[in-house]
Amino acid sequence: MSRPIAPTRADFRHFRRLDTRWMDNDVYGHVNNVTYYSYFDTAVNAYLIEKxxxxxxxxxxxxxxxxxxxxxxxxxxxxxxxxxxxxxAHLGNSSVRYEVGIFREGADSAAAAGHFIHVYVDRDSRRPVTLPADLRGVLEGLV
Structure with a gap:
């Protein structure tokens, strides 16, 4: 099986600075794998809040x-x-597939690349809802 190629900056639409923290390192001296998922959440949700x-x-x-x-x-x-x-990467009726690349500051190739899918739901019922027009408009800018 061939190793996948790391995405580059050209593959992404928006960038956000993230500082590593002392607690992100594991016993092996690098950022622990689970921490990347926190980076993904932080980058996407901060963008949506700012917008x-x-x-x-x-x-x-x-x-x-x-x-x-x-x-x-x-x-x-x-x-x-x-x-x-x-x-x-995908904008559905009630779902969105986000793709996120984690880069060292200034690097062209990603150190890690991942995805997550959000299904947008009503806060109270937790049932899927059509993406609100303002949210869809912001997300379309990231396609």
């Missing part, structure tokens, strides 16, 4: 993660500064 389409405390529509995955290409460690590239 005014996600109200984590009172919004009627929330995104629930139903699938995740990640591939690792190079180690990163505290005190590296990272940049998360994000894009929307």
């Amino acid at each position: 005014g389409v996600l109200d984590i405390h009172g919004g009627g529509t929330i995104g629930l993660v139903v699938e995740t995955g990640c591939r690792y290409f190079a180690s990163v460690a505290f005190p590296d500064t990272l940049e998360a590239g994000i894009k929307v």
